[in-house]
Amino acid sequence: MNLHALDYINKNCVEVLEQASKDSGVNEAMIKGVALFAVANGYDKLSQNQKYHFDETIRPLIENVQCSGFYNPYSGDRVDCSAVLPDENLIAYYGHDETYCESCQSEADYMANRREQIERE
Incomplete structure (x- = not known):
């Protein structure tokens, strides 16, 4: 869990x-308050209720975050990725x-460079 993030x-x-609160159907002000409290005091100091909301709404933002994948500039399609970003x-x-992730970044860079080469030719 990355409290620095x-x-x-x-x-x-x-x-x-705000978006995570909406997606979870939870009060936005409460989630913001739990997030601020967790950063200032640590996860262990949260109440059981706060821990529940932290685990359900906040933790997915700062732990095991999946790479978003990238857009293929040739096809315009999104290339999905299941890699987890390092903390x-x-x-x-x-x-x-x-x-x-490293793999998607390499692939996106390669495709961008290749596209530039093609456009120059």
């Missing part, structure tokens, strides 16, 4: 928490709206 979300992209990449993931 949660701190980043709290300070820089609170809309992620150390989560701040970059939220900071840049998306970050790919």
